[in-house]
Amino acid sequence: MSQVSTKPASGMRDFLPKDVQRRNRVFNIIREVYESYGFEPLDTPAMERLSTLMGKYGEEGDKLLFKVMKRGRKLDKALRKDEPQDTDVADMGLRYDLTVPLARVAAEYQNELPRYFKRYQIAPVWRADRPQKGRFREFYQCDVDVIGSEAMTVEAEVTAALAEVLVRLGFTDFRIHVNHRKLLTAMMEKAGVAPEMRQEALIAIDKLDKIGRDGVIEELENRGIEQGSIDSLMPLLDQASEPTSPGEFDNEATLAALREEVGELESGQKALSDLDKLLKFATSGSAADHLYIDPYLARGLSYYTGPIFEIRSDEFSGSLGGGGRYDELIGMFSKQDIPACGFSLGVERILVLMEERGMFDERESEVDVLVTLWNDDFTPNSFRLANELREAGLKVDLYPDNDRYGKQFGYADERNIPFVAILAPDELEAGVVALKDMKSGDQEKVAREDVAGWLKERLGS
Amino acid sequence: MSQVSTKPASGMRDFLPKDVQRRNRVFNIIREVYESYGFEPLDTPAMERLSTLMGKYGEEGDKLLFKVMKRGRKLDKALRKDEPQDTDVADMGLRYDLTVPLARVAAEYQNELPRYFKRYQIAPVWRADRPQKGRFREFYQCDVDVIGSEAMTVEAEVTAALAEVLVRLGFTDFRIHVNHRKLLTAMMEKAGVAPEMRQEALIAIDKLDKIGRDGVIEELENRGIEQGSIDSLMPLLDQASEPTSPGEFDNEATLAALREEVGELESGQKALSDLDKLLKFATSGSAADHLYIDPYLARGLSYYTGPIFEIRSDEFSGSLGGGGRYDELIGMFSKQDIPACGFSLGVERILVLMEERGMFDERESEVDVLVTLWNDDFTPNSFRLANELREAGLKVDLYPDNDRYGKQFGYADERNIPFVAILAPDELEAGVVALKDMKSGDQEKVAREDVAGWLKERLGS
Numbered sequence: 070m071s072q073v074s075t076k077p078a079s080g081m082r083d084f085l086p087k088d089v090q091r092r093n094r095v096f097n098i099i100r101e102v103y104e105s106y107g108f109e110p111l112d113t114p115a116m117e118r119l120s121t122l123m124g125k126y127g128e129e130g131d132k133l134l135f136k137v138m139k140r141g142r143k144l145d146k147a148l149r150k151d152e153p154q155d156t157d158v159a160d161m162g163l164r165y166d167l168t169v170p171l172a173r174v175a176a177e178y179q180n181e182l183p184r185y186f187k188r189y190q191i192a193p194v195w196r197a198d199r200p201q202k203g204r205f206r207e208f209y210q211c212d213v214d215v216i217g218s219e220a221m222t223v224e225a226e227v228t229a230a231l232a233e234v235l236v237r238l239g240f241t242d243f244r245i246h247v248n249h250r251k252l253l254t255a256m257m258e259k260a261g262v263a264p265e266m267r268q269e270a271l272i273a274i275d276k277l278d279k280i281g282r283d284g285v286i287e288e289l290e291n292r293g294i295e296q297g298s299i300d301s302l303m304p305l306l307d308q309a310s311e312p313t314s315p316g317e318f319d320n321e322a323t324l325a326a327l328r329e330e331v332g333e334l335e336s337g338q339k340a341l342s343d344l345d346k347l348l349k350f351a352t353s354g355s356a357a358d359h360l361y362i363d364p365y366l367a368r369g370l371s372y373y374t375g376p377i378f379e380i381r382s383d384e385f386s387g388s389l390g391g392g393g394r395y396d397e398l399i400g401m402f403s404k405q406d407i408p409a410c411g412f413s414l415g416v417e418r419i420l421v422l423m424e425e426r427g428m429f430d431e432r433e434s435e436v437d438v439l440v441t442l443w444n445d446d447f448t449p450n451s452f453r454l455a456n457e458l459r460e461a462g463l464k465v466d467l468y469p470d471n472d473r474y475g476k477q478f479g480y481a482d483e484r485n486i487p488f489v490a491i492l493a494p495d496e497l498e499a500g501v502v503a504l505k506d507m508k509s510g511d512q513e514k515v516a517r518e519d520v521a522g523w524l525k526e527r528l529g530s
Numbered sequence: 531m532s533q534v535s536t537k538p539a540s541g542m543r544d545f546l547p548k549d550v551q552r553r554n555r556v557f558n559i560i561r562e563v564y565e566s567y568g569f570e571p572l573d574t575p576a577m578e579r580l581s582t583l584m585g586k587y588g589e590e591g592d593k594l595l596f597k598v599m600k601r602g603r604k605l606d607k608a609l610r611k612d613e614p615q616d617t618d619v620a621d622m623g624l625r626y627d628l629t630v631p632l633a634r635v636a637a638e639y640q641n642e643l644p645r646y647f648k649r650y651q652i653a654p655v656w657r658a659d660r661p662q663k664g665r666f667r668e669f670y671q672c673d674v675d676v677i678g679s680e681a682m683t684v685e686a687e688v689t690a691a692l693a694e695v696l697v698r699l700g701f702t703d704f705r706i707h708v709n710h711r712k713l714l715t716a717m718m719e720k721a722g723v724a725p726e727m728r729q730e731a732l733i734a735i736d737k738l739d740k741i742g743r744d745g746v747i748e749e750l751e752n753r754g755i756e757q758g759s760i761d762s763l764m765p766l767l768d769q770a771s772e773p774t775s776p777g778e779f780d781n782e783a784t785l786a787a788l789r790e791e792v793g794e795l796e797s798g799q800k801a802l803s804d805l806d807k808l809l810k811f812a813t814s815g816s817a818a819d820h821l822y823i824d825p826y827l828a829r830g831l832s833y834y835t836g837p838i839f840e841i842r843s844d845e846f847s848g849s850l851g852g853g854g855r856y857d858e859l860i861g862m863f864s865k866q867d868i869p870a871c872g873f874s875l876g877v878e879r880i881l882v883l884m885e886e887r888g889m890f891d892e893r894e895s896e897v898d899v900l901v902t903l904w905n906d907d908f909t910p911n912s913f914r915l916a917n918e919l920r921e922a923g924l925k926v927d928l929y930p931d932n933d934r935y936g937k938q939f940g941y942a943d944e945r946n947i948p949f950v951a952i953l954a955p956d957e958l959e960a961g962v963v964a965l966k967d968m969k970s971g972d973q974e975k976v977a978r979e980d981v982a983g984w985l986k987e988r989l990g991s
Binding site: 073074075076077078081082083084085086088089090092093104105106107109110111112113114115116117118120121132135136137138140141144148149152153154155158159161163173174176177178181182183184185187188193195197206207215217218219220222223225226229346349350351352353354355402403435436439442445448449450452453456459462463464465466467468469470471480483484 | 534535536537538539542543544545546547549550551553554565566567568570571572573574575576577578579581582593596597598599601602605609610613614615616619620622624634635637638639642643644645646648649654656658667668676678679680681683684686687690807810811812813814815816863864896897900903906909910911913914917920923924925926927928929930931932941944945
């Protein structure tokens with residue numbers, strides 16, 4: 070057979086055991102926290118009908134979908150067409166995010182799902198982006214959403230759970246930037262930005278982080294916002310003071326100032342009332358010290374209808390995830406609108422940061438002890454010892470070949486297994502096992518019945 | 531926006547929380563057992579290059595691959611060809627099993643992997659089979675493999691781990707049928723089946739379970755095996771006695787009889803020596819009572835080179851999984867052959883059986899308690915209580931809306947949440963929480979500091 074490339078396909082990654090173990094530790098913490106908040110897991114197929122996916126992510130998104138070819142006669146027919154299009158040849162696509170599948174599920178199972186559907190999903194999505202450093206074509210998303218309530222308790226719970234995840238992972242110095250789509254509308258209305266120009270203005274406003282305040286002004290000009298509107302808009306956006314450290318921003322003052330300016334407008338009133346409630350509900354939760362009202366936060370996706378969030382920190386650039394309320398998205402799949410609010414944690418970015426900053430609680434090995442072999446006739450004894458230790462709750466590897474002990478120890482070293490158990494005829498007869506500490510090189514004979522205890526004590530488990 | 535179907539695509543499934551929780555409980559037991567045997571997790575991409583997948587699963591397999599379309603200019607170019615073929619239009623495919631990706635990984639990371647690579651992988655695979663009852667286009671596989679040793683300790687460990695998984699899941703009355711490809715070769719050699727007819731004969735032999743002994747004879751005839759060979763072959767295959775119950779088959783007698791017949795042939799000698807060792811090594815392990823030497827077992831895949839396995843039971847039809855030694859498969863991706871042996875557990879079949887036989891250890895709900903709301907002003911108190919209980923390790927849902935208590939209780943019922951916590955002004959002032967047992971309907975006031983303990987005691991956690 071011809072030699073083919075053994076690398077993963079472009080933009081894809083293999084995760085060897087050490088990587089998987091690290092990733093799983095992070096995923097498990099996220100799962101644990103979300104479950105403690107009453108969220109339940111959902112699983113949807115990797116492939117969706119093309120009609121489910123197309124038109125949901127904008128023109129650019131449609132291009133980035135991985136499309137799956139039809140099969141058999143349908144494929145033959147499509148390929149024989151004159152100038153076939155991609156949508157003739159494909160009938161499914163790989164999921165692009167976890168939100169559209171959720172919206173489909175919420176519509177399909179309306180009668181089976183509880184009145185409030187609190188779900189989390191940690192799963193890969195696929196995008197045909199050009200691969201580059203830190204950007205992959207297969208990557209995990211980690212979403213929580215609550216479907217079925219318009220109350221700000223939802224926003225307070227989602228942000229609290231999220232803050233707790235970050236704290237449990239070891240991040241402390243982060244902010245959850247909060248804004249409200251209707252507050253942005255009110256500010257633009259007050260500044261006289263014409264309704265048809267507001268989406269353009271949002272794009273400019275959202276770039277504060279990347280291009281600074283002067284950059285935003287320039288971008289607003291370039292996007293055709295009138296000078297007078299810009300002059301009125303910027304002071305409104307500037308209401309929030311720069312935060313200094315967690316818990317040290319005066320959100321109440323920000324809201325009071327905004328109330329002065331836009332409190333009399335209908336959208337301003339609704340937004341300020343929502344944000345008031347969110348702050349009040351959050352006081353006793355994990356997000357309390359992290360919430361930061363930021364009038365500049367806009368977020369790109371057009372489907373948001375209420376509060377919006379984004380996690381940032383002075384310690385690193387970019388965002389660790391974002392979310393918000395989208396009361397109209399599920400209506401794309403259902404006959405009625407169903408309110409919803411969710412957050413997508415940037416788990417791949419979090420994993421990279423944790424790696425860079427040495428935040429992983431390193432374990433040398435997932436295996437506790439290697440049981441060695443003496444010879445074929447003696448192998449059943451080694452098996453028996455391995456089983457005893459497994460029954461005692463230890464993770465045990467058994468060396469497979471009849472090699473000299475030096476080679477067997479070498480393998481334990483290679484896998485970073487901390488202890489090696491030796492059971493040769495002498496040991497068996499004496500009712501002991503020789504235990505070798507691979508770090509110190511010390512070897513000790515331990516009575517057979519004490520072996521598991523001896524190991525557990527030293528492993529600190 | 532037009533209404534599109536909200537069902538999952540053909541052959542795909544949505545798993546609502548209760549399904550995911552059940553599936554995860556099974557996956558977690560599998561993981562736990564495999565890790566206790568020193569296996570480590572591997573994760574490979576859902577998509578592989580088409581060249582990695584094509585030609586590995588036979589002609590039929592190539593047709594069943596889900597192929598992913600090229601994108602952008604490459605796609606345009608392919609579609610503009612005269613009579614484009616599927617392989618012109620597609621460049622990747624969804625993985626069809628977990629073995630070929632493992633072989634690719636073993637070849638690619640030879641220098642990074644330990645001398646013996648013991649990995650497990652629980653992950654979905656995709657096949658464009660016609661969907662039917664119990665057969666899906668996306669389904670999980672659950673594989674363990676050991677790469678790097680030719681020793682029968684590997685077979686003994688793999689079957690022991692596997693038996694332990696089944697026992698832990700609640701299956702007891704199962705057999706691990708064992709045969710050896712070289713034993714089949716020896717029997718056919720002895721019976722005078724011509725080498726070029728042996729693959730045909732294997733296909734017939736493998737069907738004993740489905741078509742019975744007379745059916746096998748007829749199938750051998752139909753496939754062109756000479757009558758004289760069939761007459762010699764059948765008594766060889768018949769050496770094993772029908773098993774009656776676990777542990778009650780005489781494998782030693784089977785091997786002794788086979789040794790009489792084919793022990794002098796080279797392939798027979800090697801096979802019998804391997805099976806002898808496997809049985810000896812396995813005596814002290816979890817598989818000891820389940821191993822059953824079955825000369826009829828053949829298994830379809832052509833890549834097996836040594837011992838082969840399959841799990842069966844009189845309690846249900848078909849197999850719960852199978853595997854074997856494949857010392858030459860990795861050579862398809864690597865310059866040298868690397869010995870390997872593995873097993874794929876039929877986890878979807880296992881899940882169906884567990885469902886049918888009521889083997890799931892049912893939990894009513896994953897949420898322990900629902901904290902109710904009184905009104906907006908009082909909501910921060912409910913948040914505080916919810917957080918206290920979460921910190922104590924409980925899974926807590928917070929009702930989102932200011933509904934009357936009856937409606938809040940109804941939601942707890944709907945989600946099968948066993949307890950409801952009520953914190954109205956009276957309770958707050960008295961320093962208590964009213965706890966309602968949703969099953970009995972009883973309500974009790976409990977001092978605030980005792981709430982978590984009271985709940986844990988009743989939840990038995």
